[in-house]
Amino acid sequence: MGDDHSNGSFLETEKADRSVWLMKCPVVVAKSWKAQTASSSDPLPVAKVVLSLDPHKPDDLSSMQFTMEMAGSEIGNIPKSYDLNMFKDFVPMCVFSETTRGKLAMEGKIEHKFDMKPHEENLEEYGRLCRERTNKSMIKNRQTQVIDNDRGVHMRTMPGMLGLFSSNSKDKKKATPVKQPEVKRTRRDRGELEDTMFKLFERQPYWALKQLVQETDQPAQFLKEILNDLCVYNKRGSNQGTYELKPEYKKSSEDT
Secondary structure, rough: OOOOOOOOOOOEEEOOOOEEEEEEOOOOHHHHHHHHHHHHHOOOOEEEEEEOOHHHHHHOHOOOOOEEEEEEOOOOOOOOOOOOOOOOOOOEEEEEEEOOOEEEEEEEEEEEEEEEEOOOHHHHHHHHHHHHHHHOOOOOOOOOOOOOOOOOOOOOOOOOOOOHHHHHHHHHHHOOOOOOOOOOOOOOHHHHHHHHHHHHHHHHHOOOOHHHHHHHOOOOOHHHHHHHEEEEEEEOOOOOOOEEOOHHHHHHHHOO
16 A cells, blocks of 8 residues: 655555654664674564553553663673653654665654663763763874975865966956855764763853854854754853753763
């Protein structure tokens, strides 16, 4: 069964009514799961979800507690126990898939949404992993190369420099400066950048967007997306025009 599109392709809807859970997990967990499924031809379960509830109120969602235990012996030194915080209110969503041949399918509807966080007994170990990952991401691998040919045969004219130089002295006087192109910054991994942001806010509680762009060397628009999730923007007061961590992240940072 499928729905016909104007471009001639079809959308499979056989699994449209299937219940699906959406979960946001730490980067180290996602990488571990991906490595386990890629290295095994017969993938085994990567984790186990445990549901605890009040037997007197089996239908009361507020009494339900979800935890996750990592499975397998090749997960390394990452924490093995996690709490799953369930969102009560979220925007209705559906899951879609696409094969390499362009076949589209609807895989189901999001019934529950979770935020995966390390269990209290693993916070210290998880904090250490985050610090190690942050330190590795801040190591710059740039190198300086000496060019043997000093006559400039292999040198190319930089963008915006054409027209600035001329053999005629009159042309030199008429030449006007050309605005240099803006520096294009490459986006880093979102999880690594979030760890860097937490580290910066440990150094000082208030940051302006321009300062964060200079510290992280990231695109301003990308930083705004992350700041909207992690921080509060001060529109007035003595810290007007700066960002500070949301209360829940301040507490999490202090506990870590």
